[in-house]
Amino acid sequence: SAVISQKPSRDICQRGTSLTIQCQVDSQVTMMFWYRQQPGQSLTLIATANQGSEATYESGFVIDKFPISRPNLTFSTLTVSNMSPEDSSIYLCSVVTGDQPQHFGDGTRLSIL
């Protein structure tokens, strides 16, 4: 399975600031996704990162708050903008190729003060 590197692994940020999370895969993949896991909760899909075009966002998530880039088939970034304490979560990227299982990075644990 693909090796997924997600950076940073954790961060503590001030409210009102923005943080960009990187997801690097060691091989080309068909699809890349970004999920959020709020404390004690399950995972919720934020968006599908589309290569070379705008991401496709799920209901409740908007581009201004969570801009996403995917310049090629192995790399994507998620920015959490104008952060508030409610954004404290684990953010995870995932990848899938064809009809194979979806694999996840180790996640970025984000705390906003």
Added chain:
Amino acid sequence: SQQGEEDPQALSIQEGENATMNCSYKTSINNLQWYRQNSGRGLVHLILIRSNEREKHSGRLRVTLDTSKKSSSLLITASRAADTASYFCALNSNDYKLSFGAGTTVTVRA
């Protein structure tokens, strides 16, 4: 998109015992995947079972799928302390997106 509903929410067992957790859903799926998460870390993929499959095994794990009842179960046999984790089912309905259940927290007591 639909979500899986898992039960129980939490499970505490003695080392060596078996643990069973269930996932139910409402509409048709392409496949169903089970994941493990240790203490807020990333998700580890356990088993993928497709809609035309009824049972899959991987080591001490057994997954069943009953599409007529729209339910799946994950069985961990001969549990170990290292199996202590949260387990999630995730539904794939043809568009690669996954919808996760609420998860089952398993505690294995030594």
